[in-house]
Amino acid sequence: MAHPLDGLLVLDLSHVLSGPFATMIMADLGADVVKIERPGWGDLARGNGPFFGQGEARRSAYFMSINRGKCSVALDLMHPRGKALFLRMAEKADVVLENFRPGTMAKLGLDYEALRRHNPRLVYAAISGFGQTGPYANKPAFDVIVQGMGGIMSVTGEPGGGPVRPGTSLGDITASLYTVIGVLAALRERDGSGQGQMLDIGMMDCQVAILESAMSRFLATGEAPVPLGTRHPIATPFQAFKTSDGYVVVAIMGGERNQWELFCSAIGQLELMDDPRFQDGFSRSQHYDVLEPIFNEAFLKKTTQEWLDEFTALGIPCGPVNTIDKVAVDPQMHHRGMIAEVRHPALGPVKTVGTPLKLSRTPASLDRAAPDLGEHTEEVLKALLGLTDQELALLRAEKVI
Numbered sequence: 001m002a003h004p005l006d007g008l009l010v011l012d013l014s015h016v017l018s019g020p021f022a023t024m025i026m027a028d029l030g031a032d033v034v035k036i037e038r039p040g041w042g043d044l045a046r047g048n049g050p051f052f053g054q055g056e057a058r059r060s061a062y063f064m065s066i067n068r069g070k071c072s073v074a075l076d077l078m079h080p081r082g083k084a085l086f087l088r089m090a091e092k093a094d095v096v097l098e099n100f101r102p103g104t105m106a107k108l109g110l111d112y113e114a115l116r117r118h119n120p121r122l123v124y125a126a127i128s129g130f131g132q133t134g135p136y137a138n139k140p141a142f143d144v145i146v147q148g149m150g151g152i153m154s155v156t157g158e159p160g161g162g163p164v165r166p167g168t169s170l171g172d173i174t175a176s177l178y179t180v181i182g183v184l185a186a187l188r189e190r191d192g193s194g195q196g197q198m199l200d201i202g203m204m205d206c207q208v209a210i211l212e213s214a215m216s217r218f219l220a221t222g223e224a225p226v227p228l229g230t231r232h233p234i235a236t237p238f239q240a241f242k243t244s245d246g247y248v249v250v251a252i253m254g255g256e257r258n259q260w261e262l263f264c265s266a267i268g269q270l271e272l273m274d275d276p277r278f279q280d281g282f283s284r285s286q287h288y289d290v291l292e293p294i295f296n297e298a299f300l301k302k303t304t305q306e307w308l309d310e311f312t313a314l315g316i317p318c319g320p321v322n323t324i325d326k327v328a329v330d331p332q333m334h335h336r337g338m339i340a341e342v343r344h345p346a347l348g349p350v351k352t353v354g355t356p357l358k359l360s361r362t363p364a365s366l367d368r369a370a371p372d373l374g375e376h377t378e379e380v381l382k383a384l385l386g387l388t389d390q391e392l393a394l395l396r397a398e399k400v401i
Contacts, residue, residue, distance in 0.1 A: 003030025004362045008187075010095040011036060011086075012070065013077075015043045017143070017169055018127045018203065019099035020066045021176035026095075026183070027069030028355045028364040034380055035067065035371065036086065039074040039401060042373040043067070057346040059370075065352060067370035068342055073381070074374030074401055077108055082400045086110060088385050091118045095183055099127040102137050112198040122196040123186040127175050131202030141203060143171035150207025155214050157227040164227070174206040236284035236291065237263065240321050241299040241307075247321035248299070248307045253281055260284075262314045267298035344369035377401050 008031040012023040020035075020043070027033040037043055048062035076082040087110070090096060096115060098105055105111040105126075112124040126132060129141020144165055147153050152171075157164030182199040190196055208215065213233055214225040225233065230249070232238035240247045252259045264272045272278055272294070277287045284291060299307065304320055311318040322330065333339055340354035347369075355364045381387045381401070395401045 001365070002362045003365060004359060005029040005031040008032065008095065009093045010034065010097060011089055011093045013096065013098040013100070013105075014127070015099065016045050016172075017066060018172040018175045018179075019097055020045070021173060022125075022127070022179040022183075023070065023097055024066050024068060025176070025180050025355070025357075028366060029357065030362075030365070031095075033070040034089070034376075034384075035070045035072045036075050036077070037072055037373055039076050039374065039399060042072075042074070046373065052344075052350060053347050059344070059347060059372075064344075064350065064370040068352060068366060069368050070371055071376035071380055072371035072374055073377045075377070076400050077110065079398070079400045081395065081398065083109065085381070085385065085395075085400070087115070087118055090115050090122065092384060093119065093122060094187065095123045095125065097125040097127070097179070097183070101140060102126070102128050102132045116196060120195055121190060123183055123190065123199065124196065125179050125183050125199040125201065127179055127201045127203065129203050131205060132200045134202075136204070141171075143169040143203075146171040146203040146207055150204045151211055151214065152207050155211075155225050155227055158229045159227055161227060170210075171203050171207060174210055175201050175203040178206050178209070231288070232281075232285070234285055235281035236288055237295060238281070241295060243299050243304045243307055244302060246304040248304045248311075249319050249321060250307075250311060251317045259314075259316055263311075263316055266310050266314060266316070267295070269294060269298065340366050342366055342369040346372075374401070 005026055008026070010023055010026055010031050010033045012019065012033050012035045014020055014023065023031075023033045023035070035043070043063060045063040045066070046060050048060050050061050052059050052061055052064065075085060077086055090110075106114075112122075112126070115122055115124060128137070129146055130136035130139060147165055147170055148163065150171070153163040153165055156166055179199065179201050182201065186197050186199055217233065218224055230240040232251075235251070235253050238251045238253070240249045250263070252263060260278070261273050264270055272291075277290065278284045302310075308318055308320060320326075327333060328339060336356075336358075337354040338356070340352050341349050342352055344350050350369055352366065352369075354366060357364045378392050381392060387395075392401070
């Protein structure tokens with residue numbers, strides 16, 4: 001079956017999360033992703049726990065979750081012959097992706113300016129904490145640092161509390177998603193121009209880009225947003241409420257007048273319907289201090305399921321606050337293929353998160369587990385560069401591969 005990115009060759013020099021997550025998406029969509037790793041060391045994420053299996057079969061669950069569908073070539077880019085081999089591979093590639101600190105690839109003689117002389121059609125994607133330019137360009141950065149500096153942590157958490165890191169690596173993952181968008185845009189442009197280009201992704205840039213309401217509200221009012229817990233800043237009720245046995249999420253947008261009335265009826269507060277302070281979502285948010293104790297008292301009177309049944313019958317958007325173990329067995333997620341399985345040669349079937357990309361004619365696929373370090377070195381170098389067994393043996397003896 002055809003896949004959207006069939007025939008696309010991606011050389012992946014990235015490590016840990018932001019780059020590997022981006023190239024995994026490309027692999028899911030059919031690209032041939034060759035992960036270039038340092039011999040004997042590999043991606044640092046290979047050592048991250050927890051682990052599947054024991055002994056010889058022990059593999060990092062973290063690494064496997066973001067490197068499926070790729071080939072691994074163990075190649076020393078600091079060795080002159082390793083660098084030469086990479087340049088030959090880059091001549092045939094469509095995309096090179098790396099997430100080193102700015103300047104690292106230039107020191108190796110393998111930055112975009114060097115590679116485009118060998119392949120003018122190459123799309124070169126570089127992910128870094130702060131981008132390739134600017135006063136912070138050379139600062140080291142990890143997910144939590146750019147989340148802090150980019151403002152996300154300042155608006156996450158409970159009112160009056162300290163900064164809170166969201167429960168997923170938004171700094172890395174957001175950069176991954178923007179990288180895939182940028183790469184596909186550059187490839188589309190190349191179809192017409194015949195020329196590649198460089199994509200410069202700064203993780204902090206991406207954090208600011210997704211601030212949407214928080215940043216726009218500040219630019220409009222000059223007032224810095226603060227944490228609101230699960231609340232929405234301009235719509236009420238739009239949050240998680242504590243019930244007698246858990247939590248339920250309810251979301252009513254400002255323009256849905258009939259839903260506000262139905263909600264008031266459900267919680268036994270008919271007098272709120274016609275109060276001029278609560279006529280739309282924004283005005284309700286402005287008077288949240290009045291509504292909060294009323295809501296809290298009402299929701300504690302029933303279980304989560306009782307509220308879900310009642311709100312669902314009324315057509316009010318709602319849902320439970322699921323723990324991860326409940327998400328993993330959710331029937332909707334299984335129907336959508338979001339809990340999937342890949343086969344690993346040492347571990348057998350391994351469960352993994354599926355892809356949310358559902359294309360009707362050229363679907364994505366999860367047909368191969370994450371590779372072992374250097375698993376495909378000989379296979380790729382033979383197929384891509386035509387190296388012989390004798391040449392490979394010499395490269396291995398010199399520790400180039």
